[in-house]
Amino acid sequence: MSDERGARLTRGGTQFAVWAPDATGLTLCLFDAQGEERQYPMAREGDVWRAAVRGVGAGQRYGFRAEGPWNPAQGFCFDPSKLLVDPWARAIDRPFVHDPRLGERGVDTAALVPKAVVEKPLPDVRKAPVHFRPGGLIYELNVRGFTMLHPDVPEAQRGTVAALAHPAVIAHLRKLHVSAIELMPIVAWIDERHLPPLGLRNAWGYNPVVPMPLDPRLCPGGMAELRATVARLHRAGIGVILDLVFNHSGESDRQGATLSMRGLGERCYYALAPDGSLINDAGTGNVLNAAAPDVRALKLASLRHFVRQAGVDGFRFDLATVLAREPGFNPQAPIFGEIAADPWLGDRLMIAEPWDVGPGGYQLGNFPDGWLEWNDRYRDDVRRFWRGDGSIGTLATRMAGSADIFGKPSRSVNFLAAHDGFTLADTVAYAAKHNEANGEGNRDGHDDNLSWNNGIEGPTDDPSVNARRQADLRALLATLFASTGAVMLTAGDEFGRTQHGNNNAYAQDNALSWVDWAGRDRALEDFTAALSAARAADPEVFALFPEPGRWLRPDGAEMTVSDWEAPEADGFVYEAPLPDGRLFRLSVDRTGRRVFVDIVRK
Template identity: 45%
Template sequence: MADIRTDRRAEAGRPTQLGATYDGEGTNFALFSAYAERVELCLFNADGVETERVTLPEYTDEIWHGYLPGVGPGQIYGYRVHGRYAPEEGHRFNPNKLLIDPYAKSLVGSIDWNDAHFGYDLLAEDKDLTFDERDSAPFMPKCEVIDPSFDWSGDVKPDVPWDRTVFYETHVRGFTKLHPGVPEELRGTFDGLSQDVVVDYIKALGVTSVELLPVHAFLDDQHLLDKGLRNYWGYNTIAFFAPMGRYMGKGRLASFKNMVRRFHDAGLEVILDVVYNHTAEGNELGPTLSFKGIDNLSYYRTMPDEHRYYINDTGTGNTVNTSHPRVLQMVTDSLRYWVEECHVDGFRFDLGTILGREPHGFDQRGGFFDAVGQDPVLRNVKLVGEPWDIGPGGYQVGGFPPGWAEWNDKYRDEVRDYWKSGAGHLGNFAARVTGSGDVYDFRGRRPWAGVNFITAHDGFTLNDLVSYNEKHNEANGEDNNDGHGDNRSYNYGVEGETDDPGIIAVRERQKRNLIATLLLSHGTPMILAGDEFGRTQGGNNNGYCQDNEISWVNWELDEKDEILLAFTKRLLQLRADNPILRRANWRDGMGVTWINPGGGEQTAEQWADEAADCIGLHLRTPEGAEAVLAFNAHDGPVPFVLPEREGGGAWRVVVDTGQPQDDAREVSGPEPIEVEGRSLLLLL
C-alpha cells in the first residue's frame, strides 16, 4: 500500500447509470451491492500496477457511486468490496480480491491463475469457510473506461423477416483461423470476420443471419490450461458487456462495431449467442473474480436453507439469480447495450430455461420474459431460446412465450432417426418437416418459432454424423467420457475416413438428404458453418476445448466438397424464391397433404405401419403455387405416383439428392417416378 495513493476524494456522482460512464470531463462509477459495507475503486497504470484507491463516497438505493474529474477513456480499474465474510449466510466479501465491474465495457489482460484468486485458503480443511488475505490484483484482468463514440452513419439493420431467416452458426476465431484469403494477422478476430472474402462468401451462400458463438469476455478454465487446452466455445462468461479480448483487433471495441456494420452492408444480420445463465466463478469452491465478491447473495441463486451452497440448474456450479431486480436489470441492460450501442440484431440464449426460472420453477410469465416482452428495444430483435437446462422441469421445448423462437431438438433427433433407419419414424418426421405444429401452433405463434437444425456446435458435424458410430473425444483429455453418447449417427461400414467409393457415395447422399430436408422444411433453419461443404472434426463431438485444427474450419475443399457446397447454395436459393417452402403463418390457407407412394392420401393404417419408410408431401397455396416432396429412406428405389397438379401441366424435378448436379427435368404422364434409394425429390 506504500505506493498506492489513497487521499483522493471522489465527488458524489450519480447512481442512475451503472458501470463506468465517461461524460467528456470525467467518469462516473456506480456499482450495485445490497450488502457491502464499503467499496473501493482501484486505479491502475498501463502496466497493470495499482496506483490509487478511491472510496466511493455515496450509497443510494443499494448503489455505490462516485465521480472522478479528469479520469477518462483508457483508465484501467477494478473494485475491492468490503463486507462480511460469512459463507454460511451467503456472504463472501473479501477486499483482498480485485473484482471485475459487472458493467465493464472492456477488459484488458487475461487471467493468470493463482491461488490468490480464491477467497479462502485452498489447503485448509474447512475450505471456503476460511479467509484468504492474498492480493489477487496482479493476476486479474482489469476493466477499462471506454469512449463509446462510433460513427454509425449509413448503417441500416437488415431486419430480415422471420420466414426468410436462415441462421448460420459460426465461431469468430474458428471461421477465419485457416482462411487463406484473410491476412494472417487478422485471422481469428472480428477484423478477420469483416474481410470482404469472408462476408462475400457468407452472402453468396444464401443465409441471412450470422449467429456467433459467445463473444462476451470469458475465461480459460485452469484445468484446461493445465492440459494444454483452453476454452474455445466461450460458454464461461465473466463480463456481459465486454467483448472477448482475443477476438479484438487493434481497434478494440471498434473492431466489433466495424464487423457488424460490414455484415449489415451485405444485408446480413448479426446474432449473438449469450450466456446469462451462469458465470465463470463456479460453485462455493470457485474463484472470487466479480459477482461473488460484490454481492454473492444477490447475484446467485443459493440453496434456501444452506446459503453457502449454490443451486446448480446449469451444471456449471452456479446459477445467475434473475429473480433479483438488479440482476435482471443487469441482463436487460446488457442486451440493450449490444442492440443500441453495437447494433446487433438478436440473441440466442444458452440454457434459456434458466432465465425463466423463479423460486417456484420455470414460469413463461416470469420476470425476465415479462421484462423483455414489454421492452421497446428488445421486443423488436430476434430472440431465440435454448429451451432446456438440467434443473427440475428444465426441458421446455414449446414452453417459451409468444414472440420467442426456440432451438427445436425434436427436429434434430427425429430427422436424424428417419434418414438413419426410416421405418417407424414417419409420423414424427412428418410433424417436423411441416413446422412442428404439435409443438408451436399455440397462442398465435408462427412456424418460424421452431429453429430447425441437424447439427450445431455441440455434437457431430454433418460429415461426422454420417461417418462415425461413436464419438472420438480422446483429444479432450477426459478418456472419451465427455460429450453426448446418443448421436443417432451411422458410419455406413467404416468408422471415420475411408477410400471406399461405395461408402463415400452413400455418405455424400445422406449429407444431401439431411441438408435438403433442413432447408425444405417449414420453420427457421440453422446451418452449422462448414456443413455446407462437409467439414469434419475427426469424430470429436465436444470440441469446446479444441482451439486448433480440430475445430477450425478447413477451407481446402475437394471435388465432393464443392458439389455439396453448390447443392446447398441451390437449395437456399430455392427456399428464398419459393414462399411455399418457408411457410410464414399456420392460417395462410395452405393445403398440406401427406401422400403414400401409390399417390393416395396417407391413411391411418399406413401411418401406423412400422415398416414404412417412404412418404410424400403435397403442398398447395391459395395463390396456386404447388410443391411435392418425396422422401425415401429405403435402401432401394421406390416408384412414386405423383398427384395431378390442380392447375394442370407437368411437374419439374428441381432437387434430386441422388443426382445433385442434374438440371431440372419435367415429369408428366400417369407413370410413377422412381425415387432412388436413400434420396429426396423436390418437384415444383
C-alpha cells in the same frame, strides 16, 4: 431500472456505481500506465455504492475491492485482497487468464485480473429493421475457428470479428444465401480451471465473467470493430445474432475464482439453495439470480448495449430456461415482458436454447410468442428417420413445422447439428464419440448421438461406404432445407467438416475444431448452396407450411392411418395449392435417399 451502474463519464470526471447490498465497504481502485493503484472509498446510497472522481476520463483502468463478512456457506465471500471487475464494465484491458491464486483467500489479485476501462460510448446506431426473414437460414459460427485457416483472410486478421467482413467470407455467406450469422460468444471469458493443467483452453467462449466487454482476443478493436463488421454484413443483406451466456458466470463453484460478482455479493448475484449452497442448473458451478431485479437490469442493459452500439439484429440465449427460473421456470417471467416493451429490444430476434440441466429444465415450446427456439426434437427425429429407426409420420410432423410443439406459425429453429455434438459429417461416420483429446477419458460429451457409421467407424477408403455417407448427408441437408421454420447450419457442415468423432470440442482451440477451408467438399458445398437458393427464392412458402393439402403414398394413393404407422413405409408425397396459383409438392423417399420440393405452375 435505468442503465446507471458502471462507469459513466460526466463533465470533468467519471461517476462510478456498483450494486453490492451485503458489502460493508467498497473501494474504487484506479490504475495508471505503470500499474500503480490509487484507492478511493465509495459512499453507500441504499444498495448502491458510488464515487465521483474529477479528472478521470475515457481510457482510465479501474476495479473494485469489497469488504464484508466471510461465510461462504451462506454466500458471503468478501475478500478485499481480490480486485473485482465491474459487472457493468463495457471494456477490459486484456483477456482473462486462469490462475489458482484467483480462488485463494487473502491473495492479492490486482496483477492477475483484467482492469475495466472507462469508455466513451459511440453514438447510437440508426435503428433499422431486423436483417432476418421468417424461414431464413441462420449460420452458426465460432469467430476464431471460422477464419483461422481461411486462405484469403490476411493472417493478422484471422480469428477476429473483423475477419467476418472480409470479401471472401461475405462471398461464401452470400453463396449459401445466409440470412443471419449467429456468433458464438464474443464476450470476454475465462478458461475452466481444469483446462490449463491439461494444456487446453476454452475454444467456445461459454464461460463469461461479466456480460458486456468484448474479448480482446476476438475483437481487438473493441466495439468499433464489431460495429463496422455488423454494418458491412448488413450492406450485404446479412444479419448478426449474438450468442449470449446469461445463465452463469466463469467464477464457477465455491472452489472457483473470485473475479467480480462473487466478491461483490455472491448470494445477491447468484441463486442459492435454502441451505446456502450454489444452485447449479447450468452444470457449471453457479447460475445467475434471475429473480433479482438488479441482475435482470444488468442483462437488459447488456442487450441494449449491443443493439445501440453495434446494431445487432438479435440474440441467442444459452441454456435459456435459467432466464426465467424463480426457481422453477416461469413462462411469464418479468424479463420476457421487459424485453418486449423495450424500445431497443422489442423488435429484435430472440432465440432460446429452451433447456438447462436443472429440474424441470426442458421447456421446448414454452417460450413467449415471437421467440424462436432451438428444436432438438427436429434434430433427433430427422436423424432417427435417416438412420432407419424413425417413422415417416414423425418426420412429416417435424418437416411441417412441429405444430405439435409450437402450433402455427412455427417458431422452430430446425437444425441437424450444432457446435455442441457431432458435426453433420461425423453424424454419418461415427457410431460413438471419440473425445480422448479432451483429457477426460472420453467420459465427457453426450453418449446417445443418434449417429451411425455405415459399417466402418471413422474415415475410410471404401468407396461404397463413402457413397452411402454422401447420400445420407444429401438426404439430411435436403430434409433441412425443405422444412418449415427457420433453419440453422453450423459453419462447415455445408462442405463436410469433421472433428474426427469429437462431440465436445469446446477445449480444442486448434485444427481439430477450426474450419478446414482447404479440405472442403466443394461438390457438397454446391449442393447445399443450391438447396438454399431454392428456399430463398420462395421464403414465404417455408415460413408457414402450405395448407390445406393432400398426403399421398409414393404410388399416388391417399395416405391412411395404417400407412403412417406401417414400419415398412419409407416415404410420402404432400401436395398443396399456393395462394398465387402454384402447386407445392414435397416428396420423401427413404430408400432412394431423396427429398424434393417442387413449386410449379398448375
